[in-house]
Amino acid sequence: MSETLKQEYQRDTLKRVKLPNFAGIFSIKKLMNLTIPFIFPLVLLGLWQLASDKGWIAEQILPAPAVVYQSFLDLIDSGVLLEHLIGSLTRVGIAFVIASILGVGLGIFLGISRRAEAYIAPLFEVYAQTPVIAWIPIGLLLFGISEKLAVALITIAAIVPIIMNTYKGVRYISKNYLEIGNVYAFTRWQTIFLIVIPAALPSIFNGLRYGLTQAWLTLVAAELVGIDRGIGAMIVEARNLFQLDIVLVAIITLGIVGLVLDKLFVLVERRFLHWQRRGL
Amino acid sequence: MTVNKQNYFVYLPWRGIVFPVILILIWQLIYLAKIANPVFLPSVFAVIEQGHRLIDNGQLWEGLKASLYRDLVGLSIAIFLGVSIGIALGVSRLAGKVFLPTFNTIKQVSPFALIPLLSFWFGLHEPAKIAFIVVSSVFPIMINTYEGVRGIAFDYVEVGRVYKMTTFQLLRKIILPAATPSIFRGLHLGVFFSWLGTVGAEYFFTAGAGLGNIIVDGRNSSRMDLVLFGVFVIGITGYLLNIGLSYAEKRLLHWQIQKQ
Amino acid sequence: MTQQGTLNFSQVNKQFNSNNGNLKVLQDINLEIKSGEFISVVGSSGCGKSTLLRLIIGLDAEYEGAIELDGNIISGTDLNRGIVFQEHRLLPWLNVAQNIAIALQNAQLSQEEKHKTVQEHIDLVGLQGFEKSYPHQISGGMSQRVAIARGLVNRPRVLLLDEPFGALDALTRTRLQNELQNIWEKEGITMILVTHDVEEAVFLGNRVVVMEPRPGRIKSVLDVDLPFPRDRTSYDFLKIKKEVLKEFGGHLAAEISHAEAPVWSTGEYKLSW
Numbered sequence: 001m002s003e004t005l006k007q008e009y010q011r012d013t014l015k016r017v018k019l020p021n022f023a024g025i026f027s028i029k030k031l032m033n034l035t036i037p038f039i040f041p042l043v044l045l046g047l048w049q050l051a052s053d054k055g056w057i058a059e060q061i062l063p064a065p066a067v068v069y070q071s072f073l074d075l076i077d078s079g080v081l082l083e084h085l086i087g088s089l090t091r092v093g094i095a096f097v098i099a100s101i102l103g104v105g106l107g108i109f110l111g112i113s114r115r116a117e118a119y120i121a122p123l124f125e126v127y128a129q130t131p132v133i134a135w136i137p138i139g140l141l142l143f144g145i146s147e148k149l150a151v152a153l154i155t156i157a158a159i160v161p162i163i164m165n166t167y168k169g170v171r172y173i174s175k176n177y178l179e180i181g182n183v184y185a186f187t188r189w190q191t192i193f194l195i196v197i198p199a200a201l202p203s204i205f206n207g208l209r210y211g212l213t214q215a216w217l218t219l220v221a222a223e224l225v226g227i228d229r230g231i232g233a234m235i236v237e238a239r240n241l242f243q244l245d246i247v248l249v250a251i252i253t254l255g256i257v258g259l260v261l262d263k264l265f266v267l268v269e270r271r272f273l274h275w276q277r278r279g280l
Numbered sequence: 281m282t283v284n285k286q287n288y289f290v291y292l293p294w295r296g297i298v299f300p301v302i303l304i305l306i307w308q309l310i311y312l313a314k315i316a317n318p319v320f321l322p323s324v325f326a327v328i329e330q331g332h333r334l335i336d337n338g339q340l341w342e343g344l345k346a347s348l349y350r351d352l353v354g355l356s357i358a359i360f361l362g363v364s365i366g367i368a369l370g371v372s373r374l375a376g377k378v379f380l381p382t383f384n385t386i387k388q389v390s391p392f393a394l395i396p397l398l399s400f401w402f403g404l405h406e407p408a409k410i411a412f413i414v415v416s417s418v419f420p421i422m423i424n425t426y427e428g429v430r431g432i433a434f435d436y437v438e439v440g441r442v443y444k445m446t447t448f449q450l451l452r453k454i455i456l457p458a459a460t461p462s463i464f465r466g467l468h469l470g471v472f473f474s475w476l477g478t479v480g481a482e483y484f485f486t487a488g489a490g491l492g493n494i495i496v497d498g499r500n501s502s503r504m505d506l507v508l509f510g511v512f513v514i515g516i517t518g519y520l521l522n523i524g525l526s527y528a529e530k531r532l533l534h535w536q537i538q539k540q
Numbered sequence: 541m542t543q544q545g546t547l548n549f550s551q552v553n554k555q556f557n558s559n560n561g562n563l564k565v566l567q568d569i570n571l572e573i574k575s576g577e578f579i580s581v582v583g584s585s586g587c588g589k590s591t592l593l594r595l596i597i598g599l600d601a602e603y604e605g606a607i608e609l610d611g612n613i614i615s616g617t618d619l620n621r622g623i624v625f626q627e628h629r630l631l632p633w634l635n636v637a638q639n640i641a642i643a644l645q646n647a648q649l650s651q652e653e654k655h656k657t658v659q660e661h662i663d664l665v666g667l668q669g670f671e672k673s674y675p676h677q678i679s680g681g682m683s684q685r686v687a688i689a690r691g692l693v694n695r696p697r698v699l700l701l702d703e704p705f706g707a708l709d710a711l712t713r714t715r716l717q718n719e720l721q722n723i724w725e726k727e728g729i730t731m732i733l734v735t736h737d738v739e740e741a742v743f744l745g746n747r748v749v750v751m752e753p754r755p756g757r758i759k760s761v762l763d764v765d766l767p768f769p770r771d772r773t774s775y776d777f778l779k780i781k782k783e784v785l786k787e788f789g790g791h792l793a794a795e796i797s798h799a800e801a802p803v804w805s806t807g808e809y810k811l812s813w
Binding site for chain 2: 033036037039040041044060061118119120121122123125126127129130131132133134135136137138140141142213216217218219220221224231232235238239244247248250251254255256257258259261262
């Protein structure tokens with residue numbers, strides 16, 4: 001009985017291997033992996049082109065790809081796209097740095113001190129669930145439209161996942177590691193710096209990564225309030241002038257730059273966490 | 281030193297309230313000391329009074345109802361799309377490879393950037409708002425569901441295969457239960473982002489009633505007390521939505537060892 | 541060599557208090573351990589042998605009676621008592637050399653001396669060449685060797701080993717038992733090894749302490765009067781092994797599920813203020 005099950009199981013397993021096994025196949029597989037991600041976008045692009053060629057969708061609702069591409073080139077040539085991009089990136093950069101420092105610090109504090117957790121965590125949970133939009137009117141009345149407001153809004157949003165993940169990472173460290181510190185007579189500070197923080201580092205980096213994503217997402221909302229330099233500003237301007245093609249350029253830029261930022265972060269993370277076992 | 285579990289639960293809520301109460305006291309003291317401009321920092325009582333007014337004239341209830349309705353409709357659509365697509369991508373490795381990179385890029389685009397597009401495509405009223413909410417919340421749900429399905433220990437799947445389960449049985453009995461923790465992680469994010477989307481939609485597509493509209497009104501009339509009350513209600517509602525989800529989660533995942 | 545590493549247990553009792561009642565974990569433990577001895581403690585699950593080790597190392601301080609190291613009652617942890625756990629508990633973010641060095645964090649040695657002794661111990665456990673490797677890159681057996689080196693690097697007066705080879709495959713286990721015996725003969729440090737493997741206990745120990753559960757107490761102490769290095773297949777060895785096995789009689793040891801291990805938070809762990 002078990003023999004037949006085993007045979008069937010092996011047969012099933014083999015079914016999943018799609019490519020035959022001979023030399024030279026490795027590079028073909030790599031090539032496939034490199035191109036597969038582009039299939040879907042290309043199909044969408046094709047559909048888009050088709051839709052505008054056949055006039056299925058009105059020009060005002062969705063401009064043709066060629067128009068968008070031309071606008072893209074124009075924006076690069078005139079340096080406008082770069083200018084807006086730099087404005088946005090600086091804003092995100094500053095906000096992210098502030099959020100990281102404050103967030104990690106506060107997260108560690110909450111994770112270590114049970115008392116602090118009991119007093120502060122509930123309020124923090126309510127704060128964490130408050131959409132950043134809600135702070136805009138307050139910010140407007142306090143700061144008016146300004147760079148400070150934009151950076152503050154992004155920080156407010158980005159700091160949440162950073163604190164959350166850092167706090168959880170520190171709080172739930174394996175007792176096994178803490179006991180090692182105890183066995184070797186570590187002081188409280190030694191335990192924190194030599195054991196707690198390194199052990200929590202994967203969680204901290206996870207939080208920072210989410211924080212970066214949040215910052216990039218909040219950027220547009222922060223800029224929509226009326227900043228004059230930035231991708232969000234570009235969108236507002238284009239919308240007012242009914243230039244949907246420019247809006248689309250902005251959207252695509254947001255997506256790609258966001259993706260690049262994320263991938264760069266993962267590279268940095270890998271460098272710091274090289275000691276982690278490569279899990280699933 | 282062990283804290284008696286019974287006592288601990290009596291302890292906890294009170295300690296959580298201390299800090300906010302202290303903040304409110306400080307706030308009121310600053311107001312009374314006239315340090316800040318009263319336009320920017322109204323009295324705590326003024327805010328409470330605004331609250332009373334809104335409750336009395338029914339505006340609060342109307343706004344809450346409208347916002348929650350929008351939120352839940354958008355969230356339901358997002359959950360339906362997100363979970364089903366997430367499972368589909370997770371089960372079929374090929375589909376995952378084809379579609380996921382694009383979704384990972386799209387998720388980097390702030391829904392706020394899509395407002396112009398959405399307003400041209402859906403108009404300025406409810407449909408646009410709901411679309412905005414869906415766009416805000418679908419990706420976290422989708423991606424976490426996908427990761428939950430993909431990340432299942434292959435051991436469990438092999439058990440199913442050994443007993444010759446059909447794909448559907450495999451899905452129901454093994455994959456979904458094992459992926460549920462991840463799915464709930466996605467749902468938590470979904471609840472958060474849908475609430476964010478709701479308030480955002482009300483802020484930027486201003487036609488209609490909603491909690492977001494309350495703070496827009498406050499901003500337009502420069503009434504900080506109204507704004508603050510609105511923020512308070514928005515924050516508490518978001519928090520309660522999340523707690524509601526956690527409660528449902530605890531019931532469903534009772535088999536997991538809970539880390540407290 | 542001075543008379544170091546003598547341990548004395550007088551009327552050691554421990555009970556675990558919970559809402560569901562009191563569980564007596566250790567009862568009337570009396571034992572004298574001489575300097576340089578190798579003591580094996582055998583018993584089935586739940587006989588308190590691991591708890592005993594935790595009391596000696598100082599991770600647990602609530603008990604009645606007295607445990608004395610060289611005449612001084614122990615309190616808390618100290619670098620003069622070392623331990624090797626069943627899980628290697630190497631810190632994943634440190635390489636092999638750093639993991640051993642971390643034991644010297646609070647030792648009164650100069651940087652140079654520390655470096656030297658770390659290298660000595662890497663050689664002692666046979667891991668030359670792997671100084672810069674990380675835990676995820678080395679096998680389970682190698683990781684346990686690092687743990688042993690880490691346990692010894694402080695030159696403790698007594699080394700405790702809590703089922704150190706339990707998580708390893710049989711072949712590696714045998715090899716490491718041999719190596720441990722060599723190290724013990726060379727260094728002369730008092731060692732207490734806890735195991736549920738009777739053969740391991742007889743192979744390594746001068747004396748075998750048999751414990752029985754519920755409540756955990758010492759049933760008997762048998763001498764293993766065999767020359768070193770030991771031969772697992774000799775008639776005398778098997779005779780003693782049989783004697784020890786007889787101590788276990790016919791009683792079945794219930795497997796205690798560890799599913800409800802208490803979860804610790806960092807704050808609870810002596811860090812809250």
